[in-house]
Amino acid sequence: MRIKLPTMYDVAKLAGVSQPTVSRVLNRNDTSVPISDETRARVLAAVEQLGYRPNVAARSLRTQRTQTVALLIADLSNGFYQLLARAVQDVARKHDYEVLISSSDHLYENEKHFCEIVLRRGMDGVIMVPQRLSIHEMDHFLQQTQIPFVVLGRHIDHPRIDVVYVDDERAIYEATSWLIQKGSHSSIGFVGVPASLPPGLGRLQGFSRAVTEAGLTLDPRFMLEGDFTLEGGKRAAQTLIERGDFPSALVVINDLMAIGVILTLQEAGIRVPDDVAVMGFDDIPEATIVRPALTTIAQDPREIGQKLATSLFARLESGQSARRVLESPYKLIIRDSA
Amino acid sequence: MRIKLPTMYDVAKLAGVSQPTVSRVLNRNDTSVPISDETRARVLAAVEQLGYRPNVAARSLRTQRTQTVALLIADLSNGFYQLLARAVQDVARKHDYEVLISSSDHLYENEKHFCEIVLRRGMDGVIMVPQRLSIHEMDHFLQQTQIPFVVLGRHIDHPRIDVVYVDDERAIYEATSWLIQKGSHSSIGFVGVPASLPPGLGRLQGFSRAVTEAGLTLDPRFMLEGDFTLEGGKRAAQTLIERGDFPSALVVINDLMAIGVILTLQEAGIRVPDDVAVMGFDDIPEATIVRPALTTIAQDPREIGQKLATSLFARLESGQSARRVLESPYKLIIRDSA
DNA sequence: GAATTCGATGTAACCGAATACATGTATTCG
């Protein structure tokens, strides 16, 4: 099917040398094997003339490395992960690696498939945002390979896994406390996700700690659950509207849902923030597009992606061995929705 | 570095057969080579026991196929391309292919790098949204390989290139005509991109045709240029604001810039659509988030992605040979900004 | 001047699968 691309053998023939000599010229970094300037020139000329390109599959087979790392994010349509992915790609590019990006869409099956791909394709390293894989399953995965493994967002305690995390619990605690104090709200609601999903539990805990410390109580009527998406936020707001009963403020677990909440509340004639204040989490680009602009907790996806990738390549290239656990900062961004 | 994964040879040894027999059991579901049920069972048991996984590099080297297609889009942070990418991935998944996604960010250098990767990694097929590559360069690329090549968005006339396109010229023409007629605007501005970038010229032509046919003239003061991004839209609006002179309507070449325009105009106290009506193109998710919601021309990225991928796999698997040129529909979505 | 070293290159083995071809046994047919 494919036109046969020129191989090293073709180059060698044209340059009048043996095939390994071509290999040596092209991977010149190893000074241990000297090559005469004249040969080098002839080889390079032949490479140029034929438009030779190395065959990555062949090289990978021999060297057992693919110059590729795999990145699994939770949702490619979420601006947060896009920026993170791009940061990872930028770092990888500097190291001459490609990145295979996968989106799990929060589905177990996709995370499993991802692991499968990593093994079959011999990825050299993994960065992932695990959602449904248990620590046990990740351990099982790690037993089949020795590649570096970096993870975002959970306090995972495994000697082989490097972690970058944001302290959500504290972030939401502080933001909620600020919100309560500022607005002297009497009742605050929460739109979360099932506690089994990584950020779900920590953020819920931060929220409830702030609420109870302020002497308020968690009102079950205002504890809602969604699925991270805009639609999920809309549905959550819809149930409030149907009940006709509102808290004076809502802390939403991520921006996309927070925006959905705002849009739906407004459609029902409820004013934000006057009737209901809304706070998000992530600071995605859309947060500055909604009106009122979204008050939220900013994470820095570029910084996170960079930390993740840098950890990975530290192991990959400098043979780092000490386990790393890095915290990435957050910051309360006060806009107009709360 | 990596723990040696079990190979076919290991499986063979455990099952007491030869390596090719394992290969036959695993991928020769075609009946041409018969295998006894007993052997098959023993092999499968061994595969299971060892957790054997095929080595993709080795297979690729031998078969000259990688079960991977490459997708180059213009901008991963644009919701339109995200949806398109996902549609492509879905189709690919059904055919048991992986997708290597790359974002050119409209840069020539990234498009070149993409082509390089395609050749080195032996991708089986390519889908791309070319921005800066000339038809001549694409032809040169195609001479080095025989893989199927599908492109979005330009009327490219090359026997080896399948095309999916949206008739932007007509779309903008109709939308602009509708706008003029409805709002009885006296002056209409345009925020485009440099004409050298694919959608730039066609959309500009559609716009100017509508304007002149309506008996209006193109006012150079209101012909602006951006770079597809939110920031680009903001800058365009900013120059208008600095001049203090506004058209009564603006046709913007894509939604992201249109949203930037709206936000910046509003900040300067200009009302949309009352003072200036704004119309976009794409119908990205954010179009329903801005207020006023964006009136725009919808393209269907899922449909486009599906058409692209389907064309590709038609060639890849069914050995299709006739060149395909497919049109994908557009639709005027009337919301509140115009 | 013989021995040793070094510089430059060739030879051969290997990575893990796929596949053309060879082999040997059981089955069928004339």
Added chain:
DNA sequence: CGAATACATGTATTCGGTTACATCGAATTC
């Protein structure tokens, strides 16, 4: 009953590189 034919499997080769090792003339050492 011998030859042809399935059937089931093994042997050898190949894909395109990398790398350990061998070679061999020239330079250096003693």
